[in-house]
Amino acid sequence: MLPSESSSQPNPKLVATAYHEAGHAVIALTLGRAVERVTIVPNQGYLGACHMQKTRVKPTKDWLEDEILILLAGMVAESRVTGQYSAGASQDLRGVRRLALMRADGQKQVERLERRLLDKTEYLVNDDVHWTAIQTIARELLLHQTISGRAARHHFDQVFKAAE
Numbered sequence: 549m550l551p552s553e554s555s556s557q558p559n560p561k562l563v564a565t566a567y568h569e570a571g572h573a574v575i576a577l578t579l580g581r582a583v584e585r586v587t588i589v590p591n592q593g594y595l596g597a598c599h600m601q602k603t604r605v606k607p608t609k610d611w612l613e614d615e616i617l618i619l620l621a622g623m624v625a626e627s628r629v630t631g632q633y634s635a636g637a638s639q640d641l642r643g644v645r646r647l648a649l650m651r652a653d654g655q656k657q658v659e660r661l662e663r664r665l666l667d668k669t670e671y672l673v674n675d676d677v678h679w680t681a682i683q684t685i686a687r688e689l690l691l692h693q694t695i696s697g698r699a700a701r702h703h704f705d706q707v708f709k710a711a712e
């Protein structure tokens with residue numbers, strides 16, 4: 549392989565980060581959260597970020613469950629590309645634990661809730677249409693490093709429209 553060919557291959561860590569952030573964005577959009585912007589530019593100890601607006605596009609049945617699903621979606625999407633759950637998702641997992649403790653009383657209940665919601669997140673992320681949306685947004689992130697919430701919503705809508 550020529551040196552110029554190897555430099556055109558994206559850094560595997562950057563690819564994992566793009567899928568991680570795209571996972572957050574797609575599940576947030578699915579659950580009615582408005583995304584402000586998505587980035588894979590490192591900042592303040594984070595490799596990337598999915599910034600969401602406080603407002604919701606549609607009402608939710610269970611705010612706490614939605615928040616946990618969004619937090620888990622990054623790790624689940626990243627694992628589909630890397631083959632393993634990343635230790636880099638520790639901040640997300642701390643958020644999941646904090647929220648789960650608000651709902652469940654004992655350690656066993658917390659663990660059961662986390663397992664149930666991880667299974668639900670895996671189901672959502674592995675759905676063909678959701679996965680295509682994640683791939684599309686991850687590709688955009690690898691091209692541009694940061695995309696607006698409006699661009700994320702556009703790609704999300706286009707994938708879902710094509711699936712109809």
